[in-house]
Amino acid sequence: MISFDEAIARLTRVATPLGPETVPLSEASGRRLAADVSARLDSPRSAVSAMDGYAVRSADLRPDTPFAVIGESFPGRPFGKPVKAGECVRIFTGAPVPEGADRVVIQENAARDGERVSFSGSLDGPAHIRAAGSDFGKGDTLLTAGHRLNPRALVAAAAADAAKLDVFRRADVFVLATGDELKSPGEARLTSDGIPDSLSAALIAFIRDWGGVPVGQAKIADDPGILQAAARQALEHADVVLVTGGASVGEKDFARDMFGFANPKEVFSKAAIKPGKPVWLSQVGGGLVLGLPGNPTSAMVTARLFLAPLLTGLEGGDPAEALQWQESVLTGAIGRNGGRETFHRARLSGGTAEPLGTNDSGAQAVLAEADLLVRQAADHGGYTDGETVRTLDF
Numbered sequence: 602m603i604s605f606d607e608a609i610a611r612l613t614r615v616a617t618p619l620g621p622e623t624v625p626l627s628e629a630s631g632r633r634l635a636a637d638v639s640a641r642l643d644s645p646r647s648a649v650s651a652m653d654g655y656a657v658r659s660a661d662l663r664p665d666t667p668f669a670v671i672g673e674s675f676p677g678r679p680f681g682k683p684v685k686a687g688e689c690v691r692i693f694t695g696a697p698v699p700e701g702a703d704r705v706v707i708q709e710n711a712a713r714d715g716e717r718v719s720f721s722g723s724l725d726g727p728a729h730i731r732a733a734g735s736d737f738g739k740g741d742t743l744l745t746a747g748h749r750l751n752p753r754a755l756v757a758a759a760a761a762d763a764a765k766l767d768v769f770r771r772a773d774v775f776v777l778a779t780g781d782e783l784k785s786p787g788e789a790r791l792t793s794d795g796i797p798d799s800l801s802a803a804l805i806a807f808i809r810d811w812g813g814v815p816v817g818q819a820k821i822a823d824d825p826g827i828l829q830a831a832a833r834q835a836l837e838h839a840d841v842v843l844v845t846g847g848a849s850v851g852e853k854d855f856a857r858d859m860f861g862f863a864n865p866k867e868v869f870s871k872a873a874i875k876p877g878k879p880v881w882l883s884q885v886g887g888g889l890v891l892g893l894p895g896n897p898t899s900a901m902v903t904a905r906l907f908l909a910p911l912l913t914g915l916e917g918g919d920p921a922e923a924l925q926w927q928e929s930v931l932t933g934a935i936g937r938n939g940g941r942e943t944f945h946r947a948r949l950s951g952g953t954a955e956p957l958g959t960n961d962s963g964a965q966a967v968l969a970e971a972d973l974l975v976r977q978a979a980d981h982g983g984y985t986d987g988e989t990v991r992t993l994d995f
């Protein structure tokens with residue numbers, strides 16, 4: 602069986618960007634740029650005032666000597682003529698500074714009397730002028746390919762005068778939950794042997810969180826014919842098919858076989874991890890199929906460990922970005938483990954990681970408390986209270 606790190610290395614080799622698409626700025630938040638964004642104009646476009654006041658020639662400035670106010674400059678409506686000796690122009694923040702003027706005196710230091718104004722106070726302080734191109738110049742690269750756009754980056758993109766952005770396409774993901782026993786939540790108790798499908802809604806939420814697009818879901822019985830038809834349909838609609846259950850060695854564990862008709866190419870099958878050993882990944886046609894074990898804790902842990910980096914890579918990011926291990930202090934102890942690298946569920950408690958103390962891969966209720974995964978190497982002697990451990994947000 603391969604190690605977790607080897608499984609991630611193999612996943613990284615197939616998690617390559619899906620390709621670009623163009624979206625309007627209003628839909629670009631959260632997306633990753635597929636191309637650099639270069640400024641299409643200077644900013645500011647000309648020298649502009651940083652304050653409300655009067656644009657003057659510094660050489661003329663003397664306390665209490667009146668200037669003639671010859672016009673006004675507003676943002677988007679400049680005063681079109683030059684300022685000459687003894688003249689000034691009423692100016693507002695962001696407005697173009699008229700030719701000839703090299704300083705703005707703030708209005709708090711001005712005494713206006715009809716068409717004349719005189720200035721007092723400190724007259725040799727800052728010029729209150731932003732030079733043309735002082736923020737950025739036409740042609741400057743403001744954002745580089747791969748950058749994940751957040752609202753702050755959208756300011757830079759819009760200021761570059763871009764209406765649309767080239768971003769990487771997000772993976773379309775189809776969720777297939779396998780198992781005769783599965784019923785839609787709300788309907789299980791109406792049957793004698795059904796259990797709620799507790800994974801599909803959670804996985805769809807994870808897909809959205811990690812930059813995928815859920816395009817469909819189905820609950821399918823453990824019948825080879827039905828499974829194959831569902832597999833065929835999911836592959837037609839998605840870049841990634843996420844299958845839960847049927848990953849192990851039981852008589853009705855058909856999850857791999859259901860894709861057999863399409864000549865799958867195994868990326869990995871099983872990893873030496875606990876929980877989640879039966880996790881598998883295959884390339885099928887142009888798409889990928891990630892198989893998660895059916896045990897709910899195993900499915901959620903393997904989704905966090907494998908689906909997050911997979912979607913990150915397909916969307917043009919580095920899969921490693923989705924696996925940012927942190928150091929946390931442990932509150933409580935973790936015992937010796939066996940030959941599988943272990944990912945313990947823990948609560949975030951006052952900034953420390955408090956193990957939830959269950960090893961049951963089938964557990965569901967306790968997941969509501971699980972904020973973190975604590976990573977423990979295989980064949981490790983255990984951790985004591987207060988030790989520093991490696992954790993991942995979960």
Ligand SMILES: Nc1nc2c(c(=O)[nH]1)N[C@H]1C(S)=C(S)[C@@H](COP(=O)(O)OP(=O)(O)OC[C@H]3O[C@@H](n4cnc5c(N)ncnc54)[C@H](O)[C@@H]3O)O[C@H]1N2
Binds near residue numbers: 780801851877
């Ligand atoms: N003889 C062996 N048995 C098992 C092995 C093994 O190596 N040898 N591996 C165990 C491990 S580890 C795991 S994990 C599970 C994985 O099982 P499967 O992926 O085949 O999952 P199923 O058998 O389909 O289901 C397991 C369990 O999970 C419940 N389940 C499945 N899907 C859902 C869902 N969407 N919502 C809620 N619960 C779900 C299902 O009812 C079962 O109880 O295999 C071990 N066995």
Ligand code: MOO
Binds near residue numbers: 874877878879
């Ligand atoms: O990997 Mo299973 O998830 O150990 O129960």
